[in-house]
Amino acid sequence: MNTLLIFIAGLILVAQAFIALSFFISCLQEKERRASFFAGLQLLAMLLLLGLFFHLHSIGFFLTTAGIVLLIAGLVVFGSLAFTLLRRTLSNPIALQGAKGYIVGEVKRFDEREIVFARNRSIRPGSEEYKVFYANHPELEAYDAKRREKGGPLGQLGSIDGQRGAPNAAATLAPTSIPQSLSGPALVFPEAHPALKCKRIELTADEASRRVKGFALNAGADLVGVAEINPLWFYSNRGEIFHDNWSDWGKEILVEHRYAIVFATEMNLELVGAAPHTPTVIESMNNYAKGAYIATQLAAYVANLGHHATANHLRHYDAVLVPLAVDAGLGELGRLGYLMTKKFGPRVRLAAVTTTLPLVPDKPVDLGVEYFCRLCKKCATCCPSQSIPMTEKTVVNGTLRWKLNEQTCFDYWGKIGTDCNICMRVCPWSHARTVPHKLILEMVSRNKTARRVFNLMDDIFYGRKPKPREAPSWARFK
Numbered sequence: 001m002n003t004l005l006i007f008i009a010g011l012i013l014v015a016q017a018f019i020a021l022s023f024f025i026s027c028l029q030e031k032e033r034r035a036s037f038f039a040g041l042q043l044l045a046m047l048l049l050l051g052l053f054f055h056l057h058s059i060g061f062f063l064t065t066a067g068i069v070l071l072i073a074g075l076v077v078f079g080s081l082a083f084t085l086l087r088r089t090l091s092n093p094i095a096l097q098g099a100k101g102y103i104v105g106e107v108k109r110f111d112e113r114e115i116v117f118a119r120n121r122s123i124r125p126g127s128e129e130y131k132v133f134y135a136n137h138p139e140l141e142a143y144d145a146k147r148r149e150k151g152g153p154l155g156q157l158g159s160i161d162g163q164r165g166a167p168n169a170a171a172t173l174a175p176t177s178i179p180q181s182l183s184g185p186a187l188v189f190p191e192a193h194p195a196l197k198c199k200r201i202e203l204t205a206d207e208a209s210r211r212v213k214g215f216a217l218n219a220g221a222d223l224v225g226v227a228e229i230n231p232l233w234f235y236s237n238r239g240e241i242f243h244d245n246w247s248d249w250g251k252e253i254l255v256e257h258r259y260a261i262v263f264a265t266e267m268n269l270e271l272v273g274a275a276p277h278t279p280t281v282i283e284s285m286n287n288y289a290k291g292a293y294i295a296t297q298l299a300a301y302v303a304n305l306g307h308h309a310t311a312n313h314l315r316h317y318d319a320v321l322v323p324l325a326v327d328a329g330l331g332e333l334g335r336l337g338y339l340m341t342k343k344f345g346p347r348v349r350l351a352a353v354t355t356t357l358p359l360v361p362d363k364p365v366d367l368g369v370e371y372f373c374r375l376c377k378k379c380a381t382c383c384p385s386q387s388i389p390m391t392e393k394t395v396v397n398g399t400l401r402w403k404l405n406e407q408t409c410f411d412y413w414g415k416i417g418t419d420c421n422i423c424m425r426v427c428p429w430s431h432a433r434t435v436p437h438k439l440i441l442e443m444v445s446r447n448k449t450a451r452r453v454f455n456l457m458d459d460i461f462y463g464r465k466p467k468p469r470e471a472p473s474w475a476r477f478k
Contacts, residue, residue, distance in 0.1 A: 002062060002063060002068060002071075005062075005068070005071045005072065005075065006057060006062050006071065008075065009053065009071055009074060009075060010053060010054075010057070012075075012078055013046070013049060013050045013053055014050065016046055017043070017046040017047055017050050019435070019436055019439070020039070020042050020043040020045075020046040020047075021043055022434060022435045022436050023039050023042070023043075023434075023436035024036065024039040024040055024042070024043045025434075026039075026431075026432060026434035026435075026436055026437065027039045027461075029432065029434070030269070030273070030431070030432055030469070031270075031273070031469045031470055032461075032462060032466075032469065034461065034462060034463050034466075035461040035462050038460060038461045039461065084447075084449050085443050085447055085449060085450045085453065086443060086446070086447065086450075087446070087447060088446045088447065089446070089447050089448045089449070090448075091366045092366045092368070092370055092371070094370075095332055095364060095365070095366040095367075095369070095370060096363070096364055096365075096366050097364060098227075098323075098326050098327040098364035099230065099233065099323035099324075099326045099327050099333075099364075099399075100230060100327075101364075102333075102399045102400045102401060103232075103398055103399055103400075104395055104398060104399065104400050105395060105398035105399075106398045107232045107397055107398035107399060108236070108397060108398070109231070109232060109234055109235060109236035110235055110236065110320060110397070111235065111236050111237045111239065112235040112236075112237060112238055112239030112240060112253075112317070113133060113237055113238075113239030113249070113250060114137070114239070115239060115406075116406050116407065116410045117240065118239035118240045119133070119140065119144050119239075120144055120147050120148060120410075121240070122239060122240050122241045122242075122249070123144075125145070125148070127246075129246065129249050129250070132250070143407070147410070147411070147414060150414045154281070154413055154414060154417050154418065154419065155413070155414035155415060155416075155417050156417050157169045157172060157173070157281075157417045157418075158172070158278045158281075158417045158418065159415075159416060159417035160276060160277055160278065160416035160417055160418060161277055161278045161477040164477045164478060165277070165278040165417075165477045168277075168278030168279060168281075168282055168475055168477055169278060169417075171282045171475070172278065172281050172282050172284075172285050173285075174285075175285050175286055175288070175289035176285055176289075178289040178292055178293060179288055179289055179291075179292035179313055179314040179315040180242060180315055182292040182293065182295075182296045182311075182313070182315070183242050183243065183292070183313070183315030183316045184243060187296045187299075187300075187311065188296070188299070188310060188311045188316045189299075189308075189309075189310055190296070190299050190300045190303040190309065190311075191303055192303050192304050192306060193300070193303075193304050196304055198306070199306055200305070200306025200307070201304075201305045201306055203305065205358045205359055205360045206360055208305070208357055208358060208359055209226055209359045209360045212226075212261050212298065212301065212302065212353075212357070212359070213225075213226070213261070215297075215298060215301050216261065216263045216294060216298050219293070219294045219297050219298065220265065220290055220293070220294050221263035221264065221265060221294050222263075222264055222265050222266045222343070222344070222348070223263060223264040223330050223341060223343060223344075223348070224261065224262070224263040224264075224330075225261075225262055225263075225325070225328030225329045225330045225362040226259060226260070226261055226262070226328055226359045226360060226361050226362050227259065227260045227262060227324050227325075227327035227328035227329075227361055227362070228258060228259060228260075228327070228361040229255065229257060229258055229259060229260050229319075229324070229354060230323070230327065231255040232323075233319050233320050233323040233324055233327075234253055234255050234318055234319045234320075235253050235317065235318060235319065235320070236252065236253060237250050237251065237252055237253060238250065238251045238253055240315075240316075240317070242315050242316075253318050256308070256356075257308065257309075257310065257354040257355050257356050258355075258356060258358075259354070259355055259356075259357065259358070259359045259361070260312075260319070260324045260327075260328065260352050260353070260354045260355075261298060261302075261328075261352060261353045261354075261355065261359070262321065262324050262325045262328040262330060262350065262351075262352040263291075263294060263295075263298075263350070263351060263352065264325065264330055264339070264341060264344070264348035264349065264350050265287045265290045265291060265294070265348060265349055265351075266287075266343075266344045266347060266348060267283050267284070267287055267344075267347040267348060267349060267424070268283050269347065269430070269431075269432055270469070270471065270472050271283035271471060271472070271475060272347055272421055272424055272425050272430065273425055273468065273469035273470075273471070274425075274468050274469060274470070274471040274475070274477075275418075275420060275421035275422050275424065275425040275468060276384070276416055276418055276420040276421060276422050276468070277418065277468060277471070277477050278417075278418055278475070278477050279471040279472075279475040279477070280418060280419070280420075280421040280424075280425070281418040281419050281421075282475060284349065284419050284421070287348075287349035288313070288314040288349060290349075291313045291314065291349055291350070291351030292311075292313040292314055292315065292351065294351060295311040295312060295313040295351040295352065295353055296311045296313070298311070298353045299311040299353045299355075302353060302355050302357050305357060307355055307356045307357040308355060308356045309353050309354070309355040309356075309357070310353065310354045310355070311351075311353055312351060312352040312353065312354065313351040314351075318354060319352070319354065321350040321351070321352055322337075322338070322339050322350065324352060325339045325350055325352075326339065326364060327361075327364060328361070328362050329362035329363050329364055329365050330365075331365065331367060331369070332365070332366070332367055332369035332370065333369075333401060333402075334346060334369055334373050334379075334402075334427070334429075335373035335374075335376070335377065335379055335380060335388060335389070335402045336379040336380075336388055336402075336404070336423040336424070336427065337388070337402070337404040337423075338423070338424065340367065340369045340373075340427075340429055342365070342367050342441065342445060343433065344430075344433075345424075345427055345428075345429025345430040345431070346423070346424045346427050346429060346430060347424055347430050367445045368444055368445050368446070368447075368448070368451055369429075371448060371451055372428075372429075372444060372451045372455065373402070374392070375451060375452060375455045376428065376455050376458075377390055378426050378427065378428065378458075378459075378464065379422075379423035379426060379427055381464060381465065382422050382423065382426045382465050382466075383409075383422065383423060384412055384420075384422065385405075385408040385409055385411065385412035386405075386408065387404055387405040387406070387408045387409035387412070388402070388404060388405075388423060389402050389403060389404075389405075425466070425468070426462075426465070426466050428454070428455065428458040428462075429441070440454050
């Protein structure tokens, strides 16, 4: 019996030391100085404890009554902690309903003409569209005019890094032509390829789902899911114009498709780690280009199967993609306004294809995001423009959510010349998916107590206001 207890205790201590070592290495790889320091202390403590255990074993201490009592007490404490942190606590029934679970009143489809991007990028001063829009929204005219004077959505690109960031500004602009060139009608609303003789390829919903998901992943997507479309998440009217087709401005967007294939691409941890500096906006544009490339390919594939499809990417959105992604089971909406995924946290960009192709919808997920975000608030604490609320959720357009102040957020983008991404960088869910972080995430997604414990641990190891990390050598701005 004593031998078995000694073996189990030794195995547990070795495993803990290995995890501590893995976490220390992970922190070094992430270039997190503060976390590396505390992880080093943790590793040292575990090695000392392991050394003490083997010393006591070598002198026969665990064969004594006191040693047996100590072993049993240690195993009981460890077992209690493991049970407390690993057991699955009650799920969030609202999250399991998807985006519709947060509807508490009347929801009106959002008019794309009103979003800050469409107002500052598409509406031309002096045009008829300008007169019509600001006659209906006089409170926005002075604000938007001031923003346009600063140079567009990102102001002076890369201004936060000055001339040192000029190479990164060049890198940011390099992929911008891809979404633009892939936003023409023939690519957004593709027809079947003329070489195909069969007008429609018959597939079951199961097989079609498997094939389109596999196609998206093979084309470069990192996550993909299927949602049955809730029309409420579609824009009501067209607001973004990219090919001078002004006859479409203000036109009603019809919901003619039943399903959405929603996918996400991972944003590089090292580049996001430098936020709000220029490396992070390089990665944003890179991912938007990937999204356009994948979405147009996927839409063409579905069209070749004989069904209508529409590509949704940076230069053509029919719908608000985060609620569609929630319904497709890719994650939950976080306090910061981004989709929170289990595999990458908020470090993703989204694109989608809507279609008439019969598919099998995926189920929404409960990752524990809502409870974790209620406790954490790190994104709100670190937001330089205070655009992320510190308060509880409020009712916005009939839905219960944390409401980002897009005006002040957008202003800060213009001030620094990047899309900021500080909230994405500091989020505890954004860490590299090394073995220790995977274990932590598994516990956090299952257990309320783990969310409290590791929320506190993240503040200790990474700090309440983590500093930007050094970018890869090719994207340095210092």
